[in-house]
Amino acid sequence: MATHNLAVIIKNPSDDGKFLLVKQTPPPKFGDEEYDSYVDSDLWDLPSTQLSSLEGESQTRIVVEGEESCLEKLDLSKFDLNLALNQILQQVGFGRPSGVQWKLWKCVEEPEFGPGLPIKTVYISGVLGPEHGDLQGQCKWMSFQSCLNCLLEVKPCSDRVGSLVVIGLVDDSIRSSQSKIPHALNFQEYPPGVKVVPMGSRTAKPFSTTNLVIFAPESGSDGSTDSGFISQGDALIVDPGCRSQFHEELKEIVAALPGKLVVFVTHHHHDHVDGKLLQKLKEIVAALPGKLVVFVTHHHHDHVDGLSVVQKSNPDAILLAHENTLARIQKDHWSLRRTPVLGGEEICIGGQRVKVIFAPGHTDGHMALLDVSTHSLIVGDHCVGQGSAVLDISSGGNMHDYFETTYKFLEISPHVLISMHGRLNMWPKHMLCAYLKNRRDRESTILKAIENGAKTLFDIVAYTYANVDCSLWIYAASNVRLHVDHLAHQDKLPKDFSLETFNSSIVEFAAKVGKF
Secondary structure, eight states: OOEEEEEEEEEETTEEEEEEEEEOOOOOOOSOHHHHTOOOOOEEEOOEEEOOBOOSOOTTOOOEETGGGGTTTOOGGGBOHHHHHHHHHHHHTOOSOOSOOEEEEEEEEOOOOOSSOOEEEEEEEEEOOGGGOOOOTTEEEEEHHHHHHHHHSOOTTOOEEOHHHIIIIIHHHHOOTTSOOOTTSOOEEOSTTEEEEEEEOSOOTTOOEEEEEEEOOTTOOOOOOOTTOSEEESEEEEOOOOOGGGHHHHHHHHHHSOSSEEEEESOOOTTTSOGGGHHHHHHHHHHOOSOOEEEESSOOHHHHTTHHHHHHHOTTOEEEEEHHHHTTSOTTTOOSOEEEEOSOOEEEETTEEEEEEEOOSSSTTOEEEEETTTTEEEEETSSOSSSOOOOOGGGTOOHHHHHHHHHHHHHHOOSEEEESSSOOBSOHHHHHHHHHHHHHHHHHHHHHHHHTTOOSHHHHHHHHTTTSOGGGHHHHHHHHHHHHHHHHHTTOSOTTOOHHHHHHTHHHHHHHHHTO
16 A cells, blocks of 8 residues: 655647756644745745545556656555546646657655555656746746756755655666665655665554665765764764564664764664663674774663674774763773763764754754755654654753753754655654654643642643553653743742652552553
């Protein structure tokens, strides 16, 4: 099962090097002045729409030259291509032109980001010009090089080019022979040079994969010895947390990356650095050329269990982590050189800058990365592709910090958010504001429960999550505790509410939920 989409490459009859892009409709506004003041820059992409299944046989079906070549992935005869194409052409102002020769460009199956159905997109191309109608104001012609410039030489708040352009047009032209990914693994490249590979992991539902992010710029190393960089390398991988059955694929990925490798882990959870990686990690590290730099975002065992293997296999390796994390890493895990980072430092990868950002909230040592040239923000578990992220109260998770980090991300004004679970998000500011709104709405409900007389953790959770399966209340309790702490920090709790009584009810909560 999958969702099926149609993307159309409309070429300019007077300049075959240009194709038509449409300004994408942003998500609906919140109706709140604060949130609506954060506006993502304009996003331009290929015109597209969802394909609907065909009921019966079409008597006037549009013929697409070469469509038989994609039968294994998608059978166009089973979909109402006429309807989809007419919707797209009316959207751009071309009406229903006749005599256009449509050709199959490619068919792409999205990686299994989850938790929803994967998306299969068929790209077709055709030449249309002024004789076919008047273009709408939300359309413009762009060349391949112009799109590349928008993607690789980003200026904050400038117009953006979407993923359909990269996957449909740019992808095949820029994939590096040095950065091969095993055929068994499907991946998405956006922006160019940043590959996202969802790999099966021991993560929490509704997800089943953790995104392995690979950053390997085409430019290669410039040989810079700038002492301003905290570390330098030719390629960067983020959060190799796959299950053991994917270790051979991970080993192939690492072996294919050029030169010196920097490993960055956003935080410590099992799905980001699997504890079962030890033997395979030893093989991988032993095979890596040159100096190895290891970046650990915080101290949890499932992020540091492999450190002893790394240092034994590569005694010259350097460990980079936040100072809170370094203080918690035992010497039997890592006894070699340690370099603390606080955020603001820069890593040089293939001659390009990647900025380290301190991003506490999910944990107290959580980190993010900003690819400076493409203005892409790798946010770890601060955001996820669907739903909201759970804060880890046992590892310094903090609601106040989470809000502050979210505002920090908003000020960065990224062009795309890359989380470690789920799809990339092309409307970063809207997503971040949605997280703020969700947290504040939840906090308001918690405060209302307290004002209505709730005194214990169980009473507050039962009121706030009344419509949620009680089997999930144990996870909700962690967030409720952090929200109560945040309310106390803001001095918003009623005077008669006892934090001592609330905190002493935590054990009782576990017993009550256990009965369910």
